[in-house]
Amino acid sequence: xxxxxxxxxxxxxxxxxxxxxxxxxxxxxxxxxxxxxxxxxxxxxxxxxxxxxxxxxxxxxxxxxxxxxxxxxxxxxxxxxxxxxxxxxxxxxxxxxxxxxxxxxxxxxxxxxxxxxxxxxxxxxxxxxxxxxxxxxxxxxxxxxxxxxxxxxxxxxxxxxxxxxxxxxxxxxxxxxxxxxxxxxxxxxxxxxxxxxxxxxxxxxxxxxxxxxxxxxxxxx
Amino acid sequence: xxxxxxxxxxxxxxxxxxxxxxxxxxxxxxxxxxxxxxxxxxxxxxxxxxxxxxxxxxxxxxxxxxxxxxxxxxxxxxxxxxxxxxxxxxxxxxxxxxxxxxxxxxxxxxxxxxxxxxxxxxxxxxxxxxxxxxxxxxxxxxxxxxxxxxxxxxxxxxxxxxxxxxxxxxxxxxxxxxxxxxxxxxxxxxxxxxxxxxxxxxxxxxxxxxxxxxxxxxxxxxxxxxxxxxxxxxxxxxxxxxxxxxxxxxxxxxxxxxxxxxxxxxxxxxxxxxxxxxxxxxxxxxxxxxxxxxxxxxxxxxxxxxxxxxxxxxxxxxxxxxxxxxxxxxxxxxxxxxxxxxxxxxxxxxxxxxxxxxxxxxxxxxxxxxxxxxxxxxxxxxxxxxxxxxxxxxxxxxxxxxxxxxxxxxxxxxxxxxxxxxxxxxxxxxxxxxxxxxxxxxxxxxxxxxxxxxxxxxxxxxxxxxxxxxxxxxxxxxxxxxxxxxxxxxxxxxxxxxxxxxxxxxxxxxxxxxxxxxxxxxxxxxxxxxxxxxxxxxxxxxxxxxxxxxxxxxxxxxxxxxxxxxxxxxxxxxxxxxxxxxxxxxxxxxxxxxxxxxxxxxxxxxxxxxxxxxxxxxxxxxxxxxxxxxxxxxxxxx
Numbered sequence: 136x137x138x139x140x141x142x143x144x145x146x147x148x149x150x151x152x153x154x155x156x157x158x159x160x161x162x163x164x165x166x167x168x169x170x171x172x173x174x175x176x177x178x179x180x181x182x183x184x185x186x187x188x189x190x191x192x193x194x195x196x197x198x199x200x201x202x203x204x205x206x207x208x209x210x211x212x213x214x215x216x217x218x219x220x221x222x223x224x225x226x227x228x229x230x231x232x233x234x235x236x237x238x239x240x241x242x243x244x245x246x247x248x249x250x251x252x253x254x255x256x257x258x259x260x261x262x263x264x265x266x267x268x269x270x271x272x273x274x275x276x277x278x279x280x281x282x283x284x285x286x287x288x289x290x291x292x293x294x295x296x297x298x299x300x301x302x303x304x305x306x307x308x309x310x311x312x313x314x315x316x317x318x319x320x321x322x323x324x325x326x327x328x329x330x331x332x333x334x335x336x337x338x339x340x341x342x343x344x345x346x347x348x349x350x351x352x353x354x355x356x
Numbered sequence: 357x358x359x360x361x362x363x364x365x366x367x368x369x370x371x372x373x374x375x376x377x378x379x380x381x382x383x384x385x386x387x388x389x390x391x392x393x394x395x396x397x398x399x400x401x402x403x404x405x406x407x408x409x410x411x412x413x414x415x416x417x418x419x420x421x422x423x424x425x426x427x428x429x430x431x432x433x434x435x436x437x438x439x440x441x442x443x444x445x446x447x448x449x450x451x452x453x454x455x456x457x458x459x460x461x462x463x464x465x466x467x468x469x470x471x472x473x474x475x476x477x478x479x480x481x482x483x484x485x486x487x488x489x490x491x492x493x494x495x496x497x498x499x500x501x502x503x504x505x506x507x508x509x510x511x512x513x514x515x516x517x518x519x520x521x522x523x524x525x526x527x528x529x530x531x532x533x534x535x536x537x538x539x540x541x542x543x544x545x546x547x548x549x550x551x552x553x554x555x556x557x558x559x560x561x562x563x564x565x566x567x568x569x570x571x572x573x574x575x576x577x578x579x580x581x582x583x584x585x586x587x588x589x590x591x592x593x594x595x596x597x598x599x600x601x602x603x604x605x606x607x608x609x610x611x612x613x614x615x616x617x618x619x620x621x622x623x624x625x626x627x628x629x630x631x632x633x634x635x636x637x638x639x640x641x642x643x644x645x646x647x648x649x650x651x652x653x654x655x656x657x658x659x660x661x662x663x664x665x666x667x668x669x670x671x672x673x674x675x676x677x678x679x680x681x682x683x684x685x686x687x688x689x690x691x692x693x694x695x696x697x698x699x700x701x702x703x704x705x706x707x708x709x710x711x712x713x714x715x716x717x718x719x720x721x722x723x724x725x726x727x728x729x730x731x732x733x734x735x736x737x738x739x740x741x742x743x744x745x746x747x748x749x750x751x752x753x754x755x756x757x758x759x760x761x762x763x764x765x766x767x768x769x770x771x772x773x774x775x776x777x778x779x780x781x782x783x784x785x786x787x788x789x790x791x792x793x794x795x796x797x798x799x800x801x802x803x804x805x806x807x808x809x810x811x812x813x814x815x816x817x818x819x820x821x822x823x824x825x826x827x828x829x830x831x832x833x834x835x836x837x838x839x840x841x842x843x844x845x846x847x848x849x850x851x852x853x854x855x856x857x858x859x860x861x862x863x864x865x866x867x868x869x870x871x872x873x874x875x876x877x878x879x880x881x882x883x884x885x886x887x888x889x890x891x892x893x894x895x896x897x898x899x900x901x902x903x904x905x906x907x908x909x910x911x912x913x914x915x916x917x918x919x920x921x922x923x924x925x926x927x928x929x930x931x932x933x934x935x936x937x938x939x940x941x942x943x944x945x946x947x948x949x950x951x952x953x954x955x956x957x958x959x960x961x962x963x964x965x966x967x968x969x970x971x972x973x974x975x976x977x978x979x980x981x982x983x984x985x986x987x988x989x990x991x992x993x994x
Contacts, residue, residue, distance in 0.1 A: 191360065193361055198394070199391045200392035200393075202362055202365055202388060202389065202390045202391065205357075207358050208357065315360060320360035320361050323361075324364070328392070331392075331393075331394035332394055339766070339773075339787070341783060342781030
């Protein structure tokens with residue numbers, strides 16, 4: 136008779152992901168935290184109509200980018216926007232091996248594990264992935280996340296809170312070489328390098344702890 | 357899975373030897389396992405004599421300088437730039453780094469795991485040929501004409517390094533020292549000493565040492581008229597003498613001198629006073645030896661031209677601490693020596709930074725140490741705690757002056773970080789705009805803390821009221837210090853609030869006199885010796901000193917002064933001072949053993965006697981807390 140209150144039945148891979156994040160013990164010691172620098176290439180900027188084309192990611196831990204801990208997948212498309220092909224270069228019938236959206240998500244969650252998401256304009260990438268999760272009948276990502284844009288803004292204590300820095304602008308400021316711009320993996324790597332440089336500056340003025348980095352999202356707090 | 361990142365790493369590696377001779381597949385496998393590191397300018401990648409990392413490095417962007425200390429002088433061996441490889445030989449030879457490496461500018465490195473690479477060396481003869489040739493010819497790339505440096509230290513250089521690594525090096529003592537018989541007149545002995553330009557003479561009987569006279573004996577016993585110049589040397593000699601074996605290391609010699617309070621050490625054939633004298637170690641011998649003695653370290657700091665050298669000296673100072681503690685040299689003495697070294701390093705870092713900026717400070721300023729550094733109780737490398745005060749300036753000049761000092765402070769804290777003092781997690785550093793203030797601003801700040809003692813401000817006053825002058829203008833420091841006492845005098849209730857705050861951390865004995873240990877988290881079952889035992893004693897000493905207007909920061913010194921000021925409570929203060937000494941020694945030994953700050957003690961690993969020793973320190977904590985409660989009417993505060 137309690138079946139009415141029963142939790143929605145999620146597939147095993149989703150439950151595994153949720154319990155991994157919820158039970159993670161690593162967040163208190165900065166050196167132990169695995170960050171996953173990620174970037175998505177999409178067909179456009181509309182959460183409802185556009186789709187994720189590819190996800191690229193690489194792990195950062197203890198101040199190092201761990202190249203062997205990487206992720207790169209391409210997703211089969213129903214929606215196609217030929218305007219953005221010019222930017223990301225992924226054609227509908229390109230040569231990359233493509234996965235179904237569901238398979239891509241299964242692999243992504245397994246890779247993500249209990250890591251903290253690191254991205255530039257994180258809310259966009261996480262938002263696009265959440266829409267895909269929703270289409271597959273799953274919940275939203277519960278991983279903690281940080282954003283290079285906000286970490287930078289916290290440090291420069293910009294009087295102009297509205298200013299949003301693009302990845303190119305920050306790469307210019309922090310002198311990061313931009314290869315493979317506009318491929319998911321290339322942008323993920325640039326974001327990871329930016330993060331290392333930002334942390335180098337950040338730790339001079341602030342203790343390195345995850346909560347403060349996450350809270351850099353809220354400049355007024 | 358497609359791996360764009362590894363592809364890019366591979367594209368980079370294949371441009372440079374020895375990777376350029378590798379076929380695609382093993383090269384790609386190598387690229388897949390690379391770690392990417394980022395270093396800021398002057399950050400140290402590894403130190404000379406460090407244990408080898410699991411990776412060797414290739415410079416992706418920026419430049420790395422390799423340096424080596426020989427005879428305590430730093431030599432820059434080479435500068436590696438894009439595509440240059442370093443730190444490989446120690447990994448192959450399984451030995452510690454012969455050279456240190458630091459980022460010469462902002463640098464990105466690829467770290468390549470030696471595990472994978474060993475396999476490549478075995479399977480690709482071209483790679484091993486390249487490496488053998490470069491090790492042998494001392495050049496980075498033996499297949500080009502670019503013989504620009506010595507990448508790999510050669511064998512004779514290794515030996516030299518071992519010899520100059522000096523804690524264990526034996527003292528070069530003066531052989532065949534001048535001796536005389538015990539019936540010689542003092543005047544005669546003095547004539548011999550003057551002729552030979554020596555400051556001591558050993559008195560022997562049948563060639564065995566029975567005593568020694570030094571310049572000091574002649575000054576204190578003859579000069580004062582206690583003895584006559586015609587007395588025999590046996591009347592004024594120190595006897596019996598402490599004798600030692602040959603091959604005494606510099607560290608040991610230093611320690612023996614401190615232990616026995618003697619200035620000269622006599623060396624005999626077998627180390628006892630029953631064999632022939634073979635030599636003597638004097639101040640001069642020790643000071644000219646390259647080694648771990650405080651005087652020498654101070655000299656090295658004085659001559660240092662960069663932060664790396666300072667770090668090198670600081671590492672030696674840590675070894676010195678260890679040796680002192682092992683020899684049970686009194687902790688009070690050890691803290692004094694180490695504090696002197698810490699202060700000298702900070703002063704040097706400031707001087708170097710001013711030089712770097714290129715213009716002199718616009719007004720007078722004073723660099724202050726606060727917290728445990730201000731109390732001069734820092735034995736281990738711990739966090740930086742510092743602040744800066746500058747002279748008052750007219751409003752229109754303020755922004756410019758403040759900007760100068762912030763820049764200066766940032767440079768200094770960066771250097772101290774390189775030396776090994778971590779950045780303060782609470783950002784209590786002069787580089788923080790909040791703690792780099794004019795004299796007037798500081799006074800207002802202090803006044804505010806004392807007038808409005810809410811929890812947060814009490815915490816800050818605890819840290820800042822232990823401020824000690826380190827560098828610059830002494831008067832600024834004194835002005836501030838006087839002002840603090842004046843404010844407190846006019847608002848004694850502040851001391852009540854300070855007492856209340858420290859009493860929230862009660863003496864660390866639970867029911868059945870058990871240790872109170874951490875109940876959860878990483879440090880479960882560990883006793884937090886810093887917060888639970890040392891801090892209450894430090895806090896109590898501070899409160900009583902502020903009450904009596906005692907201008908001392910060091911906890912032991914504070915208790916000693918308090919014993920004089922309140923003779924009726926001498927016993928309790930003395931027991932606190934002793935407990936503090938024991939606890940500090942405990943913490944330091946723990947820290948050295950575990951290579952950390954020594955904050956936590958693993959109770960389960962303590963011997964029974966150590967547990968008892970620790971516990972015996974808790975009684976004084978309870979007693980002093982009880983007196984705080986009574987003296988400052990804590991129960992009446994809400």
